[in-house]
Every structure is written in structure tokens, then in C-alpha cells.
Amino acid sequence: MNDYLQNATLRQMAKMLNLPLPIPPVLKRNSDAYSDHELITKKIVITGKENEFLHELQKEFHSKISAATIYDASIDGLIVSCIEMESIEALEDLYTTVKNVVNKIAGNGRVVIISRIDDSSALSYTVQRSIDGFSRALSKEIGGKKGIAVNLLKITNENIMPDEAARAAFFFLSDKSSFITGQVIELNNSFGSSFSSPVKLLQDKIAIVTGSARGIGASAARVLHREGAKVILIDVPAAKQDAEQLAQELHADVILEDITDIKAAADIQQYVINNYKGLDILVNNAGITRDKTIAKMSIDQWRSVLNVNLKAAINLTEIFIEKGFNKHAKVVGLSSISGIAGNVGQTNYSLSKAGMLAYMHAVAKKNPDLFANAVAPGFIETKMTETLPFFVREGGRRLSTFKQGGLPEDVAELIGFLCSPLSDGINGQCIRVCGGSMIGA
Ligand SMILES: NC(=O)c1ccc[n+]([C@@H]2O[C@H](COP(=O)([O-])OP(=O)(O)OC[C@H]3O[C@@H](n4cnc5c(N)ncnc54)[C@H](O)[C@@H]3O)[C@@H](O)[C@H]2O)c1
Known part of the structure; x- marks a missing residue:
């Protein structure tokens, strides 16, 4: 079930009756394939401490955005580079810049702040790390009413070039990242790959998505296919109808097998070896819940969750590490904010x-030749969350900055980003897609 407050009539009625209901902003989403024009209509200001990094960053975006200045009446996005701000006083530039434009940021706008950890002195390290707190606070302060997302790209590898930061910023400025806010994303991996256009990002890539007959897995399969990948859908035999229907839509392959089956990993590996030149993308998405407080939890409930959510994913990944992954393959694992914050009745799931x-x-x-990152969804509207009691569902929605649940597409776009060269600067990280959920923040 979708969030009832997203219904236009109900929203109007609540407003007219002056009901003290949270009216969540309507988030703008773009589900088209990436294009060179992704940001071209967006008025984006790129500012910050004057230095080589800022100039290179401005050049990277030169032909991709509608350039704007802090004097424009309204803007869609703001990038502030804090690189080389080395003292507490220097942070006043950040304060002034944001203060001067904050009220001009349009609905569904974006703020991307860029910091770079400099541990040459305790002070410079502290100044740059303190920007984490600023960006998280700003996301909570300005995001709620207008659906403005604020994220920090924190460079922790000195070899990261402005173009690598620009690629990640491209995603966080786009309408594909609408439900991601309040995140501190480390750019820790200097990969040095060259990249000129985001068109058909995943052309000729071979991708596996487990648990892809429905929900987040099905949406992820759609995004990977949209960007040019050949997708292999994996789900349990009972999901045959949904899986085959999706396979038709995406010209995908299907393997109907329970991933906890003792021979599943070897069967899937053999399938890839027999049919393709190797695997480029593995999305470990299949997951289940068997919620009970620990005193009431049966050993079957404990084991089944650990076996599907973790053991099978490890077995599948390890067998492809042994043989089957192509160089620089991308692995994405579905975590959850429950894995970060813990949740009552979910000791098995949170573990x-x-x-x-x-x-x-x-x-x-x-594995230096692989990329592996986790995605931690907050409350997402799927069959899994549909079964939760009403008040738990409402809590999940309203405890976020955007006062709503996300859609499977929001998670899928983040998975697509992490499977693509746009995220080559990011490795071994976890990114939340939770609308700025207070849980575990
Ligand atoms: N929906 C949310 O709010 C949310 C939040 C955080 C994390 N997640 C995680 O995202 C992932 C997808 O969640 P969803 O909401 O789309 O769930 P879902 O229940 O809608 O879909 C899960 C899919 O996995 C498949 N699956 C289950 N066990 C399997 C097995 N043993 N072998 C093969 N396939 C199997 C199911 O048949 C189903 O198609 C899960 O790992 C879940 O824990 C979801």
C-alpha cells in the first residue's frame, strides 16, 4: 500500500480541515535512462573555497547544467566545495554561502557539499570532519517541507580527482536520488577510469539480481536493463509467474532456484560460465523477515533469516570470487537501517x-579488483512492509525528514549508481536510502 498522504485529494482535505497531519512533500523522480542532458535544465550554483579543485569541478559541470549564481532568485541545486578550509574561521564561508542561498532553493532541490579529510594537523582534520555534522543538520532543517536533499561527499583518498567527485555529485544532483538525504558518502577509491558520457552506462554488462521477481529486486533489474545490462533474474520456484513475466519485459534470463539450496551457488556460477564471458554485476538482494522477540523466536526463524539474507549471499559472492567475476565487477548487498540501528523483534534480521x-x-x-558496497533502505513501500501493523508502517514513514516511505525505484536507482562507473570513487561503503530516517541516524 502506498502512503495515503501522497493522495492529492486526501492532502487537499487535510489542508482544508487544518488537520495537524504531516503533509509530506511530493518527491520528483526521473526513471528515464541516464542522458547527457540529465541536469541540463537545472540551475545549479557551484561555489566554495577558490582553488584548483573548485575550478576543475566547475569545468566538469560546464556543459551539463544551467549555470546559476548566488544572485539568482531561484536555483535547483548548490554544490559547495569546502576543500582547503583549514580553520574554524574558514568555515564561515560555508555558513555565509549556505545562508545566502538556502531560501532560494526550489522544491526538490539538491545540496551537495564536498569536504576532503586532511590529516596533516589535528585542526585541519577536525575542521573537515566537523562538516559531517553541518550537512546532516542542514538536511533535517531544510529538507522536510520542500523535499530538498542534502548530502556530503567526503573525500578520504587524496588521489581522488575533481572528475571522480563530479561523477558522484552528478547522481546526487539528479532526480534519481530523491529519497537519499542526510548522507555522508566517502569517496575513498581512486580508480582513475576515464568517463565521458553517462549514456548506456552498463552496456554489455552481465548482471545477476537475486530475489528479483518482485519488490526492490524487480526494480533493480529494470534499472540495470534500462542502462544496457543483460540481467539474470533469480528467485524461488514459487515466484515463477512473476519472474517469467519480468524476464519477458526485460529480455532477461531466469534461474528459478532457492538461493539457500546447497547447490544453488554452483548452479548459478555454472550457468554464467556456460553462457557468458563472466559476471560484471552481482546484486545480493533476496531477503526475508521472520520477526519475533528473541524469547519467542524459534530456531527455524533464526536460521531461515540468516541463511537467506547472509549465508546464501556470502556463498554466491565467494564462488564468483573464486571463478566467474570479470575484472572490476561491482557487488551490491542489501542491508537495512535495521542493521545499523537494530529493531525490536528483529534480532535475526538486524544481525x-x-x-x-x-x-x-x-x-x-x-579484493582490489572488485567494488563492493552496501545499500541500507529505510522504510520502503513493498510487499515486505505491507504486512507490518498500521502504526509500525506509519512510524516507519513519518520518522524520516521527508515524512514518507520510499519506493522500490528509489533503492533501485541507488543500486544502479553503485553498479555503474559513476560510483568508481566509492568502495566498501554503505549508503542509506531512507528519506533521512531518524532511526540510526
Ligand atoms: N522493503 C523495505 O522497506 C526494506 C527495507 C530495508 C531492507 N530491505 C531489503 O531489501 C531486499 C528486498 O526487499 P523487498 O522489500 O523487495 O522484499 P520482497 O519480499 O518484496 O521481495 C523479496 C524477493 O526475494 C525472494 N526470495 C526470498 N527468499 C529467497 C530465496 N531463498 N531464494 C531466492 N529468492 C528469494 C522473494 O521470493 C521475493 O521475490 C531484502 O533484502 C530486504 O531485507 C527492504
């Missing part, structure tokens, strides 16, 4: 999702 986050981090660290 599995914290485990997924840890596993993606470990895979990235131990």
Missing part, C-alpha cells in the same frame, strides 16, 4: 543486515 554491511566492506578490502 543479518549488519552482517551484509560488514561483508561488503570486507569483500572490498580483500
Whole structure:
């Protein structure tokens, strides 16, 4: 069920009756394939501390946006580079810039702040790290009413070039990242790949998405296909009808197998080896909940959640690490804000999702030829959350900056970003797609 407050008539009625209901902003989403014109209509100001980095960044965006200045009456986006702000006093530039434009940012606008950790002195390190708090606070302060997303790109690898930061910023300025706000995203990986256009980002890539007959997995499969990948859908035999219907739509392959089956990982690996030159993308999405407080939780409920959500994902990833991954393959694991904050009745689920986050981090660290990142959704409107009691669902929605649940498409776009060269600067990280949920923030 979708958020009832997204219904235009109900919103109007609530407003007319002056009911003290949170009226969530309507988020603008773009589900078209990436194009060179993705941001061309957006009036974006790129400002900050004057230096080489800022000038290079401005050049990167030169032909991609509608340039704007802080003197324009209304803008759609703002990038503030804080690189080389080295003292507490220097942060006043950040204060002044944001203060002067904050009320001019249009609905569904974007703010991307860029910092760069400089540990040459305790002071410079502290100044740059403190920007984390500023950006999180700003996201909560300005996001709610107008659906403005604020995110920080924090450079922690000194070799990251302005073009790598620009690629990540491209996604966070776009209407594909509408439900992501309040995040501190580390750019920690200097990969040095060249990149000129976002068109058909995943052309000729071979991608597996587990649990893709419905929900977030099905949306992820659609995004990967849209960007040019050949998708292999994996789901349980009971999901045959949905999986085959989606396969027809996406010209995808289907493997109907329970991923916890003892021979599932080897079967899937063999399928890829027999039919393709290797695997470029693995999305470990299949997941289940079996909620009970621990005193009432059966060993079957404990085991089934750990086996689907974590063990099967590890087995599948490890077998492709042994043989089957192409160089620089991208692995994405579905974690959850429950894995970050913990949740009553979910000791099994929260453990599995914290485990997924840890596993993606470990895979990235131990395999220099792979990218591995986790995605942590907040409350997303799917069949999984449809079964929750009304007040739990309402809590999940309203405890976010945007006062609403996200859509499977929001998670899918983040997965698409993390499977693409736009995110080559990001490795071993976890990004939340939660509308700025207070849970675990
Ligand atoms: N919906 C949310 O709010 C939310 C929040 C945080 C995290 N997540 C995570 O996102 C992922 C997708 O969630 P969703 O809401 O789309 O769930 P969903 O229940 O709608 O879909 C899950 C899919 O996985 C498949 N699946 C389950 N067990 C399987 C198995 N053993 N082998 C193969 N396929 C299997 C199911 O058949 C189904 O098609 C899960 O890992 C979930 O934990 C969801």
C-alpha cells in the first residue's frame, strides 16, 4: 500500500480541515535512462573555497547544467566545495554561502557539499570532519517541507580527482536520488577510469539480481536493463509467474532456484560460465523477515533469516570470487537501517543486515579488483512492509525528514549508481536510502 498522504485529494482535505497531519512533500523522480542532458535544465550554483579543485569541478559541470549564481532568485541545486578550509574561521564561508542561498532553493532541490579529510594537523582534520555534522543538520532543517536533499561527499583518498567527485555529485544532483538525504558518502577509491558520457552506462554488462521477481529486486533489474545490462533474474520456484513475466519485459534470463539450496551457488556460477564471458554485476538482494522477540523466536526463524539474507549471499559472492567475476565487477548487498540501528523483534534480521554491511566492506578490502558496497533502505513501500501493523508502517514513514516511505525505484536507482562507473570513487561503503530516517541516524 502506498502512503495515503501522497493522495492529492486526501492532502487537499487535510489542508482544508487544518488537520495537524504531516503533509509530506511530493518527491520528483526521473526513471528515464541516464542522458547527457540529465541536469541540463537545472540551475545549479557551484561555489566554495577558490582553488584548483573548485575550478576543475566547475569545468566538469560546464556543459551539463544551467549555470546559476548566488544572485539568482531561484536555483535547483548548490554544490559547495569546502576543500582547503583549514580553520574554524574558514568555515564561515560555508555558513555565509549556505545562508545566502538556502531560501532560494526550489522544491526538490539538491545540496551537495564536498569536504576532503586532511590529516596533516589535528585542526585541519577536525575542521573537515566537523562538516559531517553541518550537512546532516542542514538536511533535517531544510529538507522536510520542500523535499530538498542534502548530502556530503567526503573525500578520504587524496588521489581522488575533481572528475571522480563530479561523477558522484552528478547522481546526487539528479532526480534519481530523491529519497537519499542526510548522507555522508566517502569517496575513498581512486580508480582513475576515464568517463565521458553517462549514456548506456552498463552496456554489455552481465548482471545477476537475486530475489528479483518482485519488490526492490524487480526494480533493480529494470534499472540495470534500462542502462544496457543483460540481467539474470533469480528467485524461488514459487515466484515463477512473476519472474517469467519480468524476464519477458526485460529480455532477461531466469534461474528459478532457492538461493539457500546447497547447490544453488554452483548452479548459478555454472550457468554464467556456460553462457557468458563472466559476471560484471552481482546484486545480493533476496531477503526475508521472520520477526519475533528473541524469547519467542524459534530456531527455524533464526536460521531461515540468516541463511537467506547472509549465508546464501556470502556463498554466491565467494564462488564468483573464486571463478566467474570479470575484472572490476561491482557487488551490491542489501542491508537495512535495521542493521545499523537494530529493531525490536528483529534480532535475526538486524544481525543479518549488519552482517551484509560488514561483508561488503570486507569483500572490498580483500579484493582490489572488485567494488563492493552496501545499500541500507529505510522504510520502503513493498510487499515486505505491507504486512507490518498500521502504526509500525506509519512510524516507519513519518520518522524520516521527508515524512514518507520510499519506493522500490528509489533503492533501485541507488543500486544502479553503485553498479555503474559513476560510483568508481566509492568502495566498501554503505549508503542509506531512507528519506533521512531518524532511526540510526
Ligand atoms: N522493503 C523495505 O522497506 C526494506 C527495507 C530495508 C531492507 N530491505 C531489503 O531489501 C531486499 C528486498 O526487499 P523487498 O522489500 O523487495 O522484499 P520482497 O519480499 O518484496 O521481495 C523479496 C524477493 O526475494 C525472494 N526470495 C526470498 N527468499 C529467497 C530465496 N531463498 N531464494 C531466492 N529468492 C528469494 C522473494 O521470493 C521475493 O521475490 C531484502 O533484502 C530486504 O531485507 C527492504
